[in-house]
Amino acid sequence: MGLIEYIKGKRYGKDANKLERESMEDAFLQEALDGYDAVLSNHIDSIERLQTEITQKSIVKKQRQHIFYWSVAAGVVLVLGVGSMLIFSPLCEELIAKNSQQSVEDTPINNTGSEVSIQYDTLVKAKQDNVKPAEKKPLLLDEKAEKPKEVKPEEKKVLAKVEITKDKKNVDTTRKAKVKSTQEQKISSERLAEVALTGKTVAKAAHAKAVDAMPSITENVVFETPKAFDKRTFKNYFVSRAKKMCGDSPCEVEVEFVLNNSQFPSGIKVKKTNSEEATQEAIRVISSSPQWTEKAGERVKMKLKW
Amino acid sequence: MIFKLKKHSKETDEELLLRYKETTDQEPLGELYARYIPLVYGLCLKYLKRQHEAEDAVMQLYETLVDKCLKHDIANFKSWLYTVAKNHCLQILRKNNPTFFEEISDKLVEVEPFMHLIVETNDMEKEKAMEMCLEGLPKAQLRCIKSFFFEACSYADIVLMTGYSLQKVKSYIQNGKRNLKTCMIKALHL
Numbered sequence: 001m002g003l004i005e006y007i008k009g010k011r012y013g014k015d016a017n018k019l020e021r022e023s024m025e026d027a028f029l030q031e032a033l034d035g036y037d038a039v040l041s042n043h044i045d046s047i048e049r050l051q052t053e054i055t056q057k058s059i060v061k062k063q064r065q066h067i068f069y070w071s072v073a074a075g076v077v078l079v080l081g082v083g084s085m086l087i088f089s090p091l092c093e094e095l096i097a098k099n100s101q102q103s104v105e106d107t108p109i110n111n112t113g114s115e116v117s118i119q120y121d122t123l124v125k126a127k128q129d130n131v132k133p134a135e136k137k138p139l140l141l142d143e144k145a146e147k148p149k150e151v152k153p154e155e156k157k158v159l160a161k162v163e164i165t166k167d168k169k170n171v172d173t174t175r176k177a178k179v180k181s182t183q184e185q186k187i188s189s190e191r192l193a194e195v196a197l198t199g200k201t202v203a204k205a206a207h208a209k210a211v212d213a214m215p216s217i218t219e220n221v222v223f224e225t226p227k228a229f230d231k232r233t234f235k236n237y238f239v240s241r242a243k244k245m246c247g248d249s250p251c252e253v254e255v256e257f258v259l260n261n262s263q264f265p266s267g268i269k270v271k272k273t274n275s276e277e278a279t280q281e282a283i284r285v286i287s288s289s290p291q292w293t294e295k296a297g298e299r300v301k302m303k304l305k306w
Numbered sequence: 307m308i309f310k311l312k313k314h315s316k317e318t319d320e321e322l323l324l325r326y327k328e329t330t331d332q333e334p335l336g337e338l339y340a341r342y343i344p345l346v347y348g349l350c351l352k353y354l355k356r357q358h359e360a361e362d363a364v365m366q367l368y369e370t371l372v373d374k375c376l377k378h379d380i381a382n383f384k385s386w387l388y389t390v391a392k393n394h395c396l397q398i399l400r401k402n403n404p405t406f407f408e409e410i411s412d413k414l415v416e417v418e419p420f421m422h423l424i425v426e427t428n429d430m431e432k433e434k435a436m437e438m439c440l441e442g443l444p445k446a447q448l449r450c451i452k453s454f455f456f457e458a459c460s461y462a463d464i465v466l467m468t469g470y471s472l473q474k475v476k477s478y479i480q481n482g483k484r485n486l487k488t489c490m491i492k493a494l495h496l
Binding site for chain 1: 332333335336337339340343344345346347348349350351352353355356357360361364365368384385387388392454455458459460461462463466472483
C-alpha cells in the first residue's frame with residue numbers, strides 16, 4: 001500500500017502496518033505520517049493540486065524558454081533579411097548613386113566641352129563594357145535610356161558652335177556663351193556620372209534635363225539671345241526660332257504673363273494656340289528669358305503668328 | 307486544460323536529476339519533485355500545522371530547489387530533500403516566531419534499524435532475550451508492541467482494540483521499542 005492510500009483512509013490491516021513499520025526506519029515518511037495525523041483534512045485534493053501546479057510550472061517555464069529562443073531567432077532573421085534587402089535593393093543602389101552624383105556635382109568643373117565629351121564617351125564605353133548582358137535588358141538600359149548617346153553629337157555641335165561664335169561676336173556674347181558652355185559642361189558631367197552609375201532612371205532624367213537646358217535644336221542655327229526683351233524683340237526672336245515648327249501651315253500662339261518685381265515673366269498663360277509644340281517652345285523661351293524692358297508688375301499679352 | 311499533464315515516467319530519481327542538471331530544463335525536476343509532494347506536504351503539515359501554509363511552503367520549496375539542485379552534488383535525492391524541506395519549514399517557523407524551539411521528540415531519534423532484533427529470531431539466545439525483555443516492559447507498551455510487531459496490527463487497529471488514543475499508541479510503541487532495544491543489547495552483550 002502506498003502513502004496515498006494510507007492518507008485516503010485505508011489505515012487498517014497488514015498493509016497499513018507495513019507502511020507504519022517502514023516509517024520506523026524512514027524519518028521522512030514518519031514525519032509525513034505524523035503531519036497527516038496532526039492536521040485532519042482532505043489532503044488528497046491538496047496533494048493533487050500541488051502536483052498539477054508543479055508540473056504546469058515546469059512545463060510553462062520550458063515553453064517560455066522555447067518562446068524566448070524562437071523570438072531571438074526570429075529577430076535575427078528579420079534583421080538579416082531587412083539588412084540584405086536594403087543592401088541589394090535597387091532603392092539602395094539609387095541612393096548610392098545619388099550620393100556619388102552629389103560628390104561629382106561638388107567637384108569644380110574646369111574642363112572644356114570637348115574634354116567633357118571625351119570623358120563621357122570613355123565612361124559610357126567603360127560602363128557598357130562592364131555591364132553584363134543579362135543586366136542590360138531589363139534593368140540598366142532600355143531604348144530611351146540609350147538616348148543620351150544620340151544627343152551627344154548634337155551637344156558637341158552646340159558646344160563647337162559656341163566656341164566659333166566666341167571669336168566672331170562681341171565680348172558680352174562671348175561671356176554668355178561661356179556661361180552657357182559651363183552650364184552645358186556641368187550638365188554633361190552630371191549626366192556622365194549618372195549614366196555611369198545608375199543607368200536607366202537617372203540617365204533618363206538627366207537626358208531630359210540636358211535637352212531642356214540647351215537651346216532648341218529644331219534647327220542647326222545659332223541664336224543670339226538679346227540682352228533684354230520687349231514685346232517686339234521677343235516676337236522677332238521667337239518667330240525666327242520657331243519658323244519651321246508648324247511646317248507650311250500657319251502657327252499661332254497667344255500668351256499672357258505678368259512681369260514680377262525683377263521684371264522677369266511669371267504666371268505664363270496660353271490663351272490660344274494651334275500647335276502644342278510651338279506652345280511648349282513659347283513657354284520654355286518666355287520662362288527662361290532675360291529681363292524685360294516693360295515695367296515691373298505689367299501684364300504682357302502677345303500674339304505670336306507666323 | 308491548456309497543459310496536458312504527462313504521466314510520470316519510469317526514470318529513476320537519479321536519472322531525472324541528471325537530466326535536469328544537464329539541460330536545466332525544469333520538466334524533469336518538476337516530475338521528480340511531484341513524486342515527493344505527499345511526503346513534503348506531510349512534513350510541512352507536521353511543522354507548520356496549517357494546511358494553506360503547508361501548501362505555500364511546498365511551492366516555495368520547489369522554487370528553491372531549482373537553484374539548489376544545480377549547486378549541490380546530491381547522492382540520495384530523498385534524504386537530501388528531507389533535510390532541505392525540514393530546514394525550510396524550520397526557517398518559516400523562525401520567521402513567524404523567533405523564539406521557536408523545536409522539540410526533539412523520541413520519534414525524531416528512533417529511526418535506527420530495530421527490526422532485525424525482533425524479526426526472524428531463529429537464534430535461541432535472541433528469543434530468550436526477547437522474552438525476558440518483553441516481560442520487563444510496562445503493560446501498555448507490551449500490548450502495543452505485541453499487536454504492532456507480532457500481530458501486524460496497524461496503529462488504527464490498536465486504537466480500536468485498546469481504546470488508547472492514536473498519539474498514545476504511537477508513543478507506547480515508540481517507547482516500548484526503545485526500551486526493548488536497550489534491553490536486548492544488554493542481554494545479548496552487543
